[in-house]
Amino acid sequence: MAVWSLIGVFVLSLLILSFLSFALVSLREKERRAAVRGGLVSVALGLGLAALFAVPPGIRDPVMIALLGCITLISLWVAASARPRGRLIVRDPPERVDERDIIFARFDLQEGTPRFAEYYARRPQYQEMDAEIRKLPDILSSSHRTKAPALSALADAEFEWLEHQLVTVDGPVRPRREPWSAKTNTRLVKETVRYLGADLCGVCEMESAFIYSHVGRGPELYGKQIELDHSFAIVFAVQMDFSMIAAAPQAPVIVETAKQYLAAARIAAVTAGMIRRLGFPARAHMAGSNYAALVPPLAWKAGLGEMGRIGFLLTEKYGPRVRLGLITTDLPLVPDRPIVFGVQDFCVRCRKCALNCPSRAIPEGERAYDNGVLRWVIDREACYRYWRKVGTDCSRCIFVCPYSKPDTSLHKAVRWAATRSSASQYLAAKADDLFYGRRPRPHVPPFSG
Numbered sequence: 001m002a003v004w005s006l007i008g009v010f011v012l013s014l015l016i017l018s019f020l021s022f023a024l025v026s027l028r029e030k031e032r033r034a035a036v037r038g039g040l041v042s043v044a045l046g047l048g049l050a051a052l053f054a055v056p057p058g059i060r061d062p063v064m065i066a067l068l069g070c071i072t073l074i075s076l077w078v079a080a081s082a083r084p085r086g087r088l089i090v091r092d093p094p095e096r097v098d099e100r101d102i103i104f105a106r107f108d109l110q111e112g113t114p115r116f117a118e119y120y121a122r123r124p125q126y127q128e129m130d131a132e133i134r135k136l137p138d139i140l141s142s143s144h145r146t147k148a149p150a151l152s153a154l155a156d157a158e159f160e161w162l163e164h165q166l167v168t169v170d171g172p173v174r175p176r177r178e179p180w181s182a183k184t185n186t187r188l189v190k191e192t193v194r195y196l197g198a199d200l201c202g203v204c205e206m207e208s209a210f211i212y213s214h215v216g217r218g219p220e221l222y223g224k225q226i227e228l229d230h231s232f233a234i235v236f237a238v239q240m241d242f243s244m245i246a247a248a249p250q251a252p253v254i255v256e257t258a259k260q261y262l263a264a265a266r267i268a269a270v271t272a273g274m275i276r277r278l279g280f281p282a283r284a285h286m287a288g289s290n291y292a293a294l295v296p297p298l299a300w301k302a303g304l305g306e307m308g309r310i311g312f313l314l315t316e317k318y319g320p321r322v323r324l325g326l327i328t329t330d331l332p333l334v335p336d337r338p339i340v341f342g343v344q345d346f347c348v349r350c351r352k353c354a355l356n357c358p359s360r361a362i363p364e365g366e367r368a369y370d371n372g373v374l375r376w377v378i379d380r381e382a383c384y385r386y387w388r389k390v391g392t393d394c395s396r397c398i399f400v401c402p403y404s405k406p407d408t409s410l411h412k413a414v415r416w417a418a419t420r421s422s423a424s425q426y427l428a429a430k431a432d433d434l435f436y437g438r439r440p441r442p443h444v445p446p447f448s449g
């Protein structure tokens with residue numbers, strides 16, 4: 001057998017093994033379509049290889065040379081294509097957001113109360129739209145509970161527990177300060193946060209533009225001006241279980257969301273408590289009604305990920321399949337920097353979240369300037385309206401995002417390649433559609449109550 005044919009056999013055998021492994025991994029991940037397609041590709045390649053053995057060398061050798069030529073060209077194209085470099089563009093310093101304007105604060109307002117009347121007199125632009133949404137049953141309300149009574153009860157209990165944790169967010173600071181360096185402090189808090197269960201952690205200098213201007217939720221005085229003069233933000237992420245998110249938009253997603261909010265609350269409260277015992281002010285910020293600042297932009301600044309089309313932060317390891325936690329403090333720390341791993345470019349060609357969003361809340365087109373930042377602007381009202389229709393926090397966009405795939409060797413390798421070359425991004429987006437589907441079906445959850 002000619003040397004070209006021997007190399008061809010070797011390369012084809014590698015491809016067959018790769019697609020076979022892909023099919024087996026997909027089976028374990030309950031990705032039936034990917035498993036079937038991966039298996040079919042490996043069988044087709046196996047049959048092709050067998051056929052090449054059946055033909056005379058005069059036909060086999062040119063076919064092998066053509067095959068190797070194609071593989072070499074594709075490899076060269078991938079290696080030589082430019083590294084994706086798109087960055088988040090901040091044109092003007094963003095203005096502070098009033099927490100009273102965020103959608104959850106608006107829907108906390110009780111009809112017929114003076115606060116309700118005062119708010120909509122001040123913000124008449126929301127009145128009609130919010131009145132329409134109010135006609136729908138609330139998330140986890142009794143009319144939704146009938147679909148998944150046990151899971152709804154569980155999510156409700158999780159959120160109730162979260163509200164009880166608010167007393168732990170702040171407390172007295174020990175007078176004696178530990179004299180450790182910023183470097184030591186940074187290592188200590190990152191190790192602590194990870195030890196307590198966080199998957200990612202970063203640090204940034206506090207940015208006043210990302211602090212809410214006025215209280216809109218929680219036990220603090222409604223409408224009070226927020227003063228938070230901490231110097232640093234410690235931002236962390238806990239990943240959500242892919243198999244629960246893959247059931248989107250059904251009840252398992254809200255159970256998983258609440259579970260990870262609890263985890264983030266525990267990590268933030270305990271770490272803030274530790275920092276106060278080291279002699280420095282520290283405040284935990286908890287999901288539900290307790291954030292004094294916008295967490296996604298702080299997470300971006302602390303190097304946890306990039307902002308994507310989906311409107312959330314995409315982390316390099318888990319994509320948007322995370323919940324974020326925040327501690328603000330005066331403990332001297334060494335800040336991290338924002339990272340770039342190609343999300344802005346990938347999102348331009350992917351658009352899968354927009355295509356799969358049942359409320360069409362995610363834009364399919366270009367980015368636009370919003371509060372000084374060039375980004376994809378989500379229609380939050382349309383998204384929330386859908387949440388009330390289905391009774392959960394939907395999360396279909398998180399499930400379908402290619403970056404959300406489990407952090408296994410296979411997906412790590414794809415993400416690694418997509419970070420380094422535009423051609424890899426193109427191939428990864430096409431392969432994701434081919435193997436997982438442009439409109440992936442929800443999975444059967446491991447836990448259905």
Ligand code: SF4
Binds near residue numbers: 356358394398
């Ligand atoms: S959560 Fe659902 S409705 Fe909201 S943006 Fe994502 S896919 Fe759309």
Ligand code: SF4
Binds near residue numbers: 310354
């Ligand atoms: S689904 Fe695609 S377009 Fe949407 S955030 Fe994820 S990578 Fe970006």
